[in-house]
Amino acid sequence: MSTWTVVLLAGLATLAIRLVPVAVLSTRPAPAWLERVGPLTAPVAFAALGASSITGAAAGGPAELVPLLAAVAVAGVVARRTRSTSWAVATGMVTLWAGVALVAYGG
Amino acid sequence: MTTTALAPAAPGHASTAPRSTPAEGVDRAAGRRAFLDGVRAMLPLLAGVAPFGLVIGVTVAEAGVPHLAGWSLSWLVYAGSAQLAAVGLLGGSASAAVVVASVAVINLRVGLYGAALAPHWRGTSWWWRVLAGYLLIDPSFAVGSQSYDGSRSARLAHRHYLGGALVLWAGWLTVTGLGVTVGAVLPSALHLESIGPLYIVALVVLSVRTKETWVAVSVATVTAVGASLLPLHLGPAVGMMAGLLAGSIVLRRTA
Numbered sequence: 001m002s003t004w005t006v007v008l009l010a011g012l013a014t015l016a017i018r019l020v021p022v023a024v025l026s027t028r029p030a031p032a033w034l035e036r037v038g039p040l041t042a043p044v045a046f047a048a049l050g051a052s053s054i055t056g057a058a059a060g061g062p063a064e065l066v067p068l069l070a071a072v073a074v075a076g077v078v079a080r081r082t083r084s085t086s087w088a089v090a091t092g093m094v095t096l097w098a099g100v101a102l103v104a105y106g107g
Numbered sequence: 108m109t110t111t112a113l114a115p116a117a118p119g120h121a122s123t124a125p126r127s128t129p130a131e132g133v134d135r136a137a138g139r140r141a142f143l144d145g146v147r148a149m150l151p152l153l154a155g156v157a158p159f160g161l162v163i164g165v166t167v168a169e170a171g172v173p174h175l176a177g178w179s180l181s182w183l184v185y186a187g188s189a190q191l192a193a194v195g196l197l198g199g200s201a202s203a204a205v206v207v208a209s210v211a212v213i214n215l216r217v218g219l220y221g222a223a224l225a226p227h228w229r230g231t232s233w234w235w236r237v238l239a240g241y242l243l244i245d246p247s248f249a250v251g252s253q254s255y256d257g258s259r260s261a262r263l264a265h266r267h268y269l270g271g272a273l274v275l276w277a278g279w280l281t282v283t284g285l286g287v288t289v290g291a292v293l294p295s296a297l298h299l300e301s302i303g304p305l306y307i308v309a310l311v312v313l314s315v316r317t318k319e320t321w322v323a324v325s326v327a328t329v330t331a332v333g334a335s336l337l338p339l340h341l342g343p344a345v346g347m348m349a350g351l352l353a354g355s356i357v358l359r360r361t362a
């Protein structure tokens with residue numbers, strides 16, 4: 001299946017998710033289970049996707065994985081302390097570049 | 108005034124109306140003000156999501172996904188986290204089913220937003236509900252919550268929502284396009300593909316505020332890592348399902 005087909009299907013799925021509740025639930029309340037689980041979907045999705053991306057980097061060996069893990073740890077701590085995604089990404093990237101340079105120098 | 112003011116004028120209506128009355132002029136001015144108020148309410152939120160849009164654009168450029176198709180997610184899916192996931196999965200050659208299922212799971216919350224605003228759109232034309240629903244995402248829901256707080260008439264509330272939602276939509280397409288353009292000319296030695304995962308880690312950290320979220324996120328993380336050996340790049344989807352199941356079990360026990 002081509003990339004364009006997948007992109008279109010993803011767009012259609014999202015449009016359905018947006019419009020079906022507007023069409024169906026405009027006259028009745030949302031089911032209890034949906035309201036309960038709703039707030040969890042975004043964090044859970046982010047966690048699974050982040051873990052999967054980092055695991056994927058393990059295929060590149062320790063030279064790629066170790067700097068990335070260090071960057072992730074720094075980004076996590078900075079996000080918690082500053083409540084800022086921008087600072088988290090900035091410090092994480094600096095850590096990553098330092099880690100890659102150290103590994104290259106050490107290797 | 109009712110929401111029918113937003114419906115297209117009947118054929119010939121504009122040409123047969125000789126001149127707008129003073130009352131209509133005031134009405135139009137109030138509508139314009141409400142629209143601009145919505146735009147102003149959205150600007151800080153747009154500034155907040157703009158870096159994320161740039162990240163997504165850069166990720167498209169780095170992921171090996173055709174640039175136009177990757178950027179088109181901005182108007183077809185129009186949901187940053189789902190776009191980021193889709194680009195990552197497409198770049199990793201995941202199957203179509205996994206990409207679409209992941210996007211759908213991530214966007215389930217948008218369905219909840221729609222359910223929350225749907226009562227305010229009752230009685231409006233079908234095209235208004237399609238447009239308003241299509242434009243629905245976290246920042247537009249935030250502005251929409253202000254629009255429909257009861258401080259303005261239904262018509263002005265719709266204008267307010269539309270002003271915020273449209274400026275967000277235009278801004279989002281612009282910043283993601285900028286990210287694709289900039290990302291394509293930057294050297295790979297910068298490892299910009301790591302911006303996405305780092306941003307996601309920060310989002311996870313910021314979102315963990317309750318016990319059930321902590322449990323759900325932990326289970327999703329561990330399961331996604333464990334499931335990374337599964338074929339078709341099923342790891343993220345399996346992790347999400349496990350996390351949601353764990354979180355809902357905790358919620359049920361604490362309820």
